Amino acid sequence: MDFSLSEDQKMLRAAVREFAEKEVEPVAAKIDEDGIFPVKAVKKAAEIGLMGTGYPEAVGGSGGGALEQVIVFEEVARACASTAGVIIVTNELAAYPILVFGTDEQKKKYLTPLLKGEKLGAFGLTEAGAGSDVAAMSTSAAKKDGDYLLNGNKIFISNGAEAEIIITFATLDKSQGYRGITAFIIEKGMPGFSVGKHERKMGIRGSSTTELIFDNCFVPSGNRLGPEGKGFSIALETIDGSRIGIAAQAVGIAQAAFDKALAYSQERKQFGQAISNFQAIQWMLADMATQIDAARLLTYRAAFLKDQKQPFIKEASMAKVYAAETANFVADKAVQIFGGYGYIKDFPVERYFRDARITEIYEGTSEMQRMTIARQLLRGG
Numbered sequence: 474m475d476f477s478l479s480e481d482q483k484m485l486r487a488a489v490r491e492f493a494e495k496e497v498e499p500v501a502a503k504i505d506e507d508g509i510f511p512v513k514a515v516k517k518a519a520e521i522g523l524m525g526t527g528y529p530e531a532v533g534g535s536g537g538g539a540l541e542q543v544i545v546f547e548e549v550a551r552a553c554a555s556t557a558g559v560i561i562v563t564n565e566l567a568a569y570p571i572l573v574f575g576t577d578e579q580k581k582k583y584l585t586p587l588l589k590g591e592k593l594g595a596f597g598l599t600e601a602g603a604g605s606d607v608a609a610m611s612t613s614a615a616k617k618d619g620d621y622l623l624n625g626n627k628i629f630i631s632n633g634a635e636a637e638i639i640i641t642f643a644t645l646d647k648s649q650g651y652r653g654i655t656a657f658i659i660e661k662g663m664p665g666f667s668v669g670k671h672e673r674k675m676g677i678r679g680s681s682t683t684e685l686i687f688d689n690c691f692v693p694s695g696n697r698l699g700p701e702g703k704g705f706s707i708a709l710e711t712i713d714g715s716r717i718g719i720a721a722q723a724v725g726i727a728q729a730a731f732d733k734a735l736a737y738s739q740e741r742k743q744f745g746q747a748i749s750n751f752q753a754i755q756w757m758l759a760d761m762a763t764q765i766d767a768a769r770l771l772t773y774r775a776a777f778l779k780d781q782k783q784p785f786i787k788e789a790s791m792a793k794v795y796a797a798e799t800a801n802f803v804a805d806k807a808v809q810i811f812g813g814y815g816y817i818k819d820f821p822v823e824r825y826f827r828d829a830r831i832t833e834i835y836e837g838t839s840e841m842q843r844m845t846i847a848r849q850l851l852r853g854g
Contacts, residue, residue, distance in 0.1 A: 493552035501553035504679035519590020533585035550725025555679030567594020595636035633683030654704035665690030676827035
């Protein structure tokens with residue numbers, strides 16, 4: 474059993490870390506403070522091919538697989554969770570379903586621009602009455618001369634304000650439950666489509682989170698993604714994979730918090746010595762480092778299984794729930810090690826603490842991950 478990365482993967486990690494430390498981390502605090510979208514950082518990420526990681530070059534990607542995606546997401550999140558979130562949503566939630574379920578024409582028109590970073594993507598699934606319970610979706614799609622009219626609202630949509638290509642879902646027949654749901658590719662500017670409320674958030678404040686409004690939005694038949702009634706399975710397959718990306722984001726946040734806490738503990742002096750000499754601090758650091766390593770290994774395992782085309786749903790949920798809870802634990806301890814300074818916005822651990830919280834909520838709450846894990850176990854998976 475080999476736990477080491479290949480030379481190519483090590484080179485990728487080094488290159489992304491250099492990019493993140495040079496181009497992303499210096500502006501992360503400003504992005505958070507002002508709640509501004511990281512336009513320049515995302516553009517530069519696209520220029521070096523990060524938006525297309527994990528996709529074939531034939532469709533505009535940069536090559537590699539799920540493990541390469543994890544490396545990129547972790548390293549960018551270590552510098553700025555908001556910027557990582559923008560990349561993850563475009564790379565996994567918007568691009569993946571087009572790669573797997575899209576037609577050749579859809580791939581050329583929508584997938585390639587997403588992977589090259591020419592356009593950003595979003596994933597419109599959540600509604601006020603349909604979060605974890607996707608089958609309760611009320612956004613409707615009505616057939617009209619072979620095309621579709623969509624009506625309804627989506628909420629909490631990451632990249633919602635900036636996305637030009639949006640994967641969304643609507644039901645053709647609510648009485649059919651999840652069997653009535655169909656997926657669509659929405660383009661910014663379509664008649665009847667608009668962006669609604671912009672949410673003010675606790676963390677990842679550089680990533681826009683908005684409402685999407687469909688008011689008799691006309692969607693041509695060529696923008697239906699996959700067969701009618703298969704939207705639910707398309708959404709689930711997409712989210713199953715993207716959970717690995719969120720786990721990587723959580724590991725990146727945790728690593729950043731740990732790095733800052735470790736350095737601070739060796740600099741901060743109390744009672745005539747560095748606080749790292751005190752057992753109470755040492756035990757915190759030991760627990761933080763151990764949990765980060767465990768979270769990273771779970772994430773790598775899920776990515777490895779996905780790359781090997783083996784079942785990975787249980788492992789993805791394990792990675793997501795553990796990494797998310799690790800990010801929150803580590804960020805909390807980092808604030809504690811910084812003491813009063815950890816509660817001040819001048820120091821980054823305060824931002825990590827806020828950024829970490831969302832990782833237990835989006836892409837499936839920790840409670841839903843445990844349900845998924847238990848379901849797989851009971852099925853013998």
